[in-house]
Amino acid sequence: MAYKVKTLNAISKVGLERLPQTEYEVGSAIADPDAIILRSASLHGEPIPATLKAVARAGAGTNNIPIPEYSALGIPVFNTPGSNANAVKELVVAALFLAARNIVPAASFAHRLDGDAEAMSKAVEVGKKNFVGFELPGKPLGVIGLGAIGVEVANAAVALGMRVMGYDPAITVDHAWKLSSFVEHVTNLDSLLRRAEILTVHVPLLEDTEHLIGLEQLKLMPKSAVLINFARGPIVDEDAVVAALEAGKLRGYVCDFPTPKLNKRPGVVTLPHLGASTAEAEDNSARMAADQIRDFLENGNIVNSVNFPAAQLPRSPGSKRIAIANSNVPNMVGQITGLVAGAGLNIADLLNKSRGELAYTLVDVEGEVGPELLAAIKQIKGVLNARVI
16 A cells, blocks of 8 residues: 655655665655645645644744644654754754844845945954954853754754853753753753853743743843744744843844844844755655654654653564553553454554653554554544554
């Protein structure tokens, strides 16, 4: 059976090549898809095909996907954390230099120079004093969010000789292992803010991270601090930034999100959402998205889902696999195994994982799974979706 994968936006061919043409039909005009791979296209308000089994976002943020609607139907939504980490890290490092050396206004000044060589030389000598900057070694940098990007930024800043402080109450063991031992672990956000002359944020946009950096947080920072935001625009309160700039509290704001309030404002450098805009990052994201979709469709495994738990179970030789998305309720596994036993099938292996209100179950059985058994499993209260692979 050929799987159908619908693409929204331009997805890197390098990634899509991970889906063999002999087994997959891939394209933007696919009807009744088994999976969708997208970048920034919005799925809010869009009908969900009855055939759909999974969605993969070739990127980290998933605010363009109505997660609760897909969760209710037992459809995993995948993202590709870390695939663009190096691209964003490089841009954040560039932002450090942009802010420290006033590169954008200085370049604009030089671009506007007129006259002959002597006149330009005199203008340069007079004007350069307006763009005096500072050097990065020894400067205290605060990094909020130590995921894949935050860790790379922190490590790069250490290599530049900066005094780096990191704050992330939910840092994973894997990311902690990758973090330089020279990064100071700060457990109190206010403490970090009071010490950070430069602050960079690397957290997802959630209800509790919107306006994470606002007027009260900026008041805590040292005078003439620099704020960098290459995560999501609303994580920083624009009105608070404008007020801090006008009061001289904030030296500069560098971000990836131009808006009417920020554009052309002194002290602000906005870039046109370039964080992941490299060919390498797009290839990496597409590869990860395609691999995750393929492993899920062919094996039922879940890696990097934003709504369902991670679940990976090696295939038992010669077995059929039942993949079940369900609510996290008592006796779910008991009911499933009871039906399997009642059908006269032996269970070769089983995995059950939960995440909040959702759970996911993989059952490898010896023998054929008939339509009656699959229908019976789907009738269990709390089962959201089930299929045989």
